[in-house]
Amino acid sequence: LPPAVKQPPAITAQSPKNYIVDPRDNIEIKCEAKGNPPPSFHWTKDGVDFHPEADERVQMRGDSGTLVVDVVGGGRAERYEGEYQCRASNSGGTALSDRITVQLSRSPLWPKEVIDPVQVKEGSSAVLPCNPPPGIPLPVIFWMDHVLQRLSQDERVSQGLNGDLYFSNVRASDARDDYICYARFVYTQTIQQKQPIKLTVQPGSRVDLYPPRFLSPVGASSTKMVLKGDVLSLECIAAGLPTPRIQWFKSGAEMPWERAKLLNFNKTLILANVTEGDDGNYVCLASNRLGVQRHTTTVAIEDTAAPYWLTGGPESRVVQPGEQTTIMCRATGNPKPSIRWLLNGGPIEEAGNDPNRKVDGDTIILSNLPEGTSAVYQCEATNKHGSILGNAFVNVLAVPPRILSPMNKVYSAVVNQTVHIECKVFASPQPTFMWYVPNTQTCISINGFDSAASDTLVVPRVQKGDAGVYTCHVQNYLNKNQSLARLLIKDPTRIVQPPSELRAQRFGVATFECHATHDPSLSLNISWFHDGYPLPESPRHELEGSGLTIVNVTEEDVGHYKCRASTELDHAEAEARLTVIDRPDSPMDLELTNRQDLSVRLTWNPGSENNDPIKEFVVEYEEDWFEPGVWHRLSSFPGSRNSVLLDSLSPYVSYRFRVVAVNSVGPSEPSLPTERCLTVSASPQINPSGVKGEGTNPTNMIISWTPMRGVDQNGPGFGYRVSWRLQSSGDAEWTTETVLNRSHVVVSGTPTFSPYEIRVRAVNNIGLGPEPDVVIGYSGEDVPLESPKNVRVEVLNSTIIKVTWEPVPLESVRGHILGYTVHYWHVRALGDRRRRRSNREVLEFQPVRTHGVVPGLRPYSLYQLEVCVFNRKSDGPASTRQQFHTPEGVPSQPENLRLYRPSQTSLKIDWDHPELINGRLTGYSIQY
Structure with missing residues (x-):
């Protein structure tokens, strides 16, 4: 209502009906109201008038009826517990608050007690009692140790709804003397501690397994009653070894999982906002590999409820003189509540008969009301579960139209938006409305306009032509008035380049682009959302222009990213998904089956592929006899496989296997290895490679080879059978030697540089390897016997010569001919008579060459050179020394x-x- 118009009081704020307070803090009982003239406030406590001014510890705030009790300054909080009600009054009537029950939150101490140690056998179940002291409200229970660390809980150890700590089976590691139950009282923010409980576990030489049995609730069945609309909490905690698994279902009906939650490792079933359809039999199933136990809880839903409003409580009325109106009190509950009416805070029966007022159950009918009369009516609905109170005032006024909306208000909208142009008016009786649109004298319901609410003109899907001045005319029998408003039409905001779907590698960078157009007279803001929530500030989020860059991407960044381009009038949105890819998780649950002499089946469960398909699985092996701790690649298999036959295993190997998953990002960490798998012994299947024979002096030959891998030895007693003979001996007998733990044999007394036939064969206690190939080796080399003949020098220019020679006979080389060397050195410059010492320089040429070019000589100089043949042993004798001089060259x-x-x-x-x-x-x- 306009400030100058008389208004009866109305309660605007109050404390909750059940008001629990901390006894250490000041007590504040809220009561605020509005009205014209401003209302005054009065209180009752426990049904008797309460006068704050008579108690020095109590003050009423000047701007409201709120009471403040000074407890911190020394007041006793217990004196102020009780039921309070606030009355707000002015010349228009009296409004009542709810009855507010003030209670002190209490956090009592645990009684002093001596707690005997709990002794159980290993594997048995145990229950550690909490039995917290009662409090208002009930405390929150949790278990910790003496250093205030929360005790870890899991499927085996967990806290029940009653606060007790349950052990489905006890392990030796559970023994300790500091199991402490704590109770936290919410309102007082205090924590009380129970005496520590000692749990002693008696170890047994043998721990027997046993099937499940229920610890809570006990037995096979129970019943539970829940009020309609409340929360149903069911619990099943079972003993057993191995630890039982808990499952829930509803007998003969579907479990309403959309409203249900499983908590406490599936031991607690929570069903919110229960209805009649939630009654029935709820079955808890506890199972381990030794058996199954079930507990059935029969749940009954009681349709009882405290009173509540059907239509939001009685509504206030402003009426014109002589008008008829009604006030309704539509409340229900179970049982059905009784309705009591009050007038200005007192029973309506005590207000006397009024021919203009008729009370008919939950309805009051008022007629022929004279101008200036007003009152506040209270409706109170009560049943055995509680009561509710509602206020509604009736104000009889005769007021000409008063415009409440701002004059000449400017409305801005974008094309295709719907605009609501307001013409807020106060008048009694209600005025008539007439709207005029721009550039026409036609009123409402034309060109798509709608004025279903008389004080608001709705202009749907505005276009540029709808801009202009709109006029609202209002009139009642007392007078008339008008309001003007201007409508401006802007271009809409559009996203022209939406963000694209992205796949980013973990710890990589993801960049979204978003570009938009908008009306040039408006300012544009780009904001980003992640899965519907505003993107939080983070050093990993970089906003540059209209783009978004996420650095060091992690799994928490996965989701939909929405770009919102907004002005003060509209916004446009587009979104794209970010998928974070990473190396796969390790395969798990490796199992070896179908073991044969040289094969075994390996099965595993893939780990998460982390949003990138697994391309292949790599099987690796390790053996502990030859290279313990060293893993080798065995084979790879397609990413669709999770079971493979390893049928190419080597004999006499103690294998362990592990699996690595590979996707486009890279390989996973290896899985945990399998147990050992020993293959049977067999004779060697291959012989060593790299067999060769070479001498270190003219009278020996060293036969060597590459040692075979341990996994290729195939059995115990592994060695090498080495055989050799002169190639020129025809079919002479082989000389043979068997060696262990080494990879060479020295043959002495050989003729110089003679070819030998060599064989090296793998052997073990089971037998021989395959027939080996024959390799040609040579005994040791000696110094070549002859030098190159007919050495000639041809001077090509001042810095280059060409040297030619005749090759030596191959038999004189006494080894593998590796080539020819030209040794040359500077003697002196031609203008200088003195010889100067100069280092020899050497050039090597391939054995097929009979000439070579020597570059880089000094002009106008005397040189000497020699030519030698060389083998692996050394250079042979030098040729006859040649002397030559180079012609003049350009000076420096x-x-x-x-x-x-x-x-x-x-x-x-x-x-x-x-x-x-x-x-x-x-x-x-x-x-x-």
Whole structure:
């Protein structure tokens, strides 16, 4: 209502009906109301008038009826427990608050007690009692140890609804002396501690397994009654070894899982907001491999309820003089509540007869009301479960139309939006409304306009042509009035480049782009949402322009990312999904079956592929005899497989296997290894590779080979049978030697550089390997006997010569000919009579060559050279020494040029000789 209009009081804020307070804090009982004139406040406590001014510990706030009790300053909180009700009054009537029951939160101590140790046998069940003290409200229970660490709970150890700690079976590691139950009282924020409980576990030489039996609830059946609309909580905790598994179902009906939750490792079933259809038999099934036990709870839903409003409580009325109106009190409950009416806080029966008022059960009919009369009616609905109170005032006014909406208000909208142009008016009686649209004198319901609510004009799907000035005319029999509003139409916001679906590698970078257009007169803001929630600030979220970059991507970043382009008038949205990919998780549950002599079936369960398909599984093996702890790749299989036959295993190997999953990101961590798998012994299936024979001096030959892997030895007593004979001996007998734990044999007394036939065969206690191939080896080499003949030198220019020679006979090389070497050295420059020591330089040429080019010589110099053949042993004798000289070459540049200026017309120049003259120096050329 307008501020100048008389208004009866109405309660706007109050404390809850059941008000629990901390006895250590000041007590604040809220009561706020509005009205014109401003209401005054009065209180009752336990049905008797309560005067705050008579108690120095109590104050009423000046701007409301709220009471503040000073407990911190020394008041006793217990004195102020009770039932309070606030009355707000002005000349228009009296409104009542709910009855507010003030209770102190209590957190009593545990009684002093001596708790005997709990002794159980290993494997048996145990229950540690909590028995918390009662409090208002009931405390929250949890278990900790003496260093205030929460005790871990799981399928085997868990806390029941009553606060007790249950052990389905006890292990030796459960023994300790500091099981402590704590009770936390919410309102007082205090925690009380029970005396520690000691659990002693008696170890047994043998722990017997046993089937499930129920610890809570006990027996095979129970019953439970729940009020309609409340929460149903069922619990099943079972003993057993192995630890039982708990399952729930509803007998003869579907479990309403959309409202149900399983908590406490499936031991607690929670069903919210129960209805009549939730009654029936709920079955809890406890099972382990020794048996199954079931407990059936018969649940009855009692349709009882405290009173509640069907239509939101009685509604206030502003009426014109002589008008008829009704006030209704539509309340229900179970049992059906009784209805009591009050007038201005007192029983309506005590207000006297009024011919204009008729009370008919839950309805009051008022007629022929004179101007200026007003009152507040209270409706109270009560049954055995409680009561509710509602206030409704009746105000009889005759007021000409008063415009409440701002004059000349500007509305802005974008194309195709629906606009609501308001013309808020207060008048009694209600006025008539007439709307005029821009550029026409036609009113409402034209060109798609709607004015179903008289004080609001609805313009659907506005277009540019709908812009302009709108006029609202209002009138009742007392007067008339009008309001003007202007409508501006803007271009809509559109996303022209939406974000694209992304796949990003874990710890990688993901970048979304989003570009939008908008009306140029408006400012645009780009914001991002993750799975429907605003994107939080994070150093990993980089907003640059309209784009979003996420760095160090993790699993928590997976989801839908929405780009919202918004102005103050509208917004446009587009979204895309981010999928985070990573290496697969390790395969698990490896199992070996169908064991044969040299094969076994390996089965596993794949780990999570982490949003990227597994391409292959790699099977690796490790053996503990030859290379313990070293893993080798055995084979790979398609990513669709999870069971393979390993049928190419080596004999006499103690295998362990593990599996690695591979996707496009990379390989997973290896799985846990299998148990050991020993294959049978067999004779070797292969012989060693890399067999060769080479001598280290002219009278021996060393036969060597690459040692075979341990997994190829195939049995105990492994060794090598080495045989050799001169290639020129025809079919002579082989000389044979068997060796263990080494990979060479030394043959002595051999002729120089002679070819031998060699065989190396693998053997073990089971038998021989396959027939080996024959390899040709050679005994040791010696120094070549002859030098190259007819060595000639051809000078090609001042720095290059060509050397030719005749090859030596191959038999004189006494070894593998590796080539020819040209040894050459600088003797002196031709202009210098003194010989100067110079290092020899060597060039090597392939054995098929009979000539070679020697570059990099000094011009105008005397050189000498020799040619040798060489094998692996050494160079042979040198050829006859050859001597030659190189022709003149270009000198190097003069050095240290210096300029002098003895006069204005002449220069003096001097310099040092070139470092390399390369011939006879004939003069200098000066250029300028």
